Amino acid sequence: MKKDYLIKKKLDRMADEIRPPDRVLSGARRAIAENNERQAARQPKRFRAVAAFAAVVIIAVVSVLIYNNVNKDSPLAPNGDQSPSDSQQDATPPPSYKLSELSGRLAGEQDISEITIFDLGDNTAQFYRVYQDKKTGETAVTITKVKSITPQGMDEVLIFADLGGGLQDLQSLKTSGNIYQKGEQKITYTERYEDGEWYTQAYYNKDDTDYYLMIMSPTKGIGEYYFTKIL
């Protein structure tokens, strides 16, 4: 509907002169103060988390060194001789990798056959990354990042497709949490609230491929909405 320029200009001006009472702003001021307090309180927690992580790394390194020393003296592997289980070593070990060990980049046209495109409704934008084995160049993992604008704010969905079947970083999602089922298809998931956002983490297997989901949203229970869209 076309608007009259003069009327529009005058009404804009009238709106600019409206000053609702100061109390209207009180809640927002309090919300900002609470955000700042939470932010300040989070700093020492972060430090503690880093310290804990460093301790775990040190313990792991020391354990490996001790283990190697013990094995060096073991009669089962003297002077580099072959161990008794040659036949086991010949068998191909199951694939195993972490995302950090792969080579990641934004997906291009050449990757179109490997990336999965999800229809998650209107007002969404999708971005794709592929992670390849550094030696063979084969695509092991693809990540689809979806940003979706909703009336409540913005949802962010990360979908990891483990094409190589050896991704170790998110294994814990396979067993923990609740179960969502649609037909034969099951999704295991957890949901938690943190810093004003709902975080949903989920796992499912479809067509022999493991998929891991991470959803960040201001809306509680949004996971099930995306599960129905994805399956």
Added chain:
Amino acid sequence: MLAVFFAFTGEERERINQLILLIATGDRNALEEFYKSIGGRLFSVALGLMRNRQNAEDVLHDSLIRIVRYAKTFNKGTNGYAWACKIVKNTALNKIKSEGYRQGQNIDCFFHLSSGGDLYEERGRALDIKSAMQNLSSAERLVIWLKYYNDMTVREISQQTNMKKSTVQDNIKRAEEKLKLLLK
């Protein structure tokens, strides 16, 4: 989706976006400036939907909290003013649907504010449009408000006000003619 119905210069638009990003970092002064810049316009959007001054103030109060809460999700490449208007609109509609707030019949409460010592400042610049609006009937004022502040189509205004589409069209036409004459 709510369109951008107030014209801002590129610089103003950029400043509003910057303010939202600063609010996300916890800058209280940015919140004050944001409110000073577009608080009145956001209030107009709320008033168009609630048609009751008290309820519109409640909606604005809650919307500003949401703006603070969701500022970190704001995408800086988009239009900050439209984003804020959308939050106000959704907050108002949620209140009507889920909290049983009643929509008033018209926006006349705005024009019945006393000009001195009220909670609302009156600085004189907008007096001509304000008095021109008071020359319209209640129905004409409402349809103009919904068209210009809430960016509604004839169909949407008809649904909001329970007027026939043809009545809405007639009211808009008559009101615009009167206003143009009075504002000349």
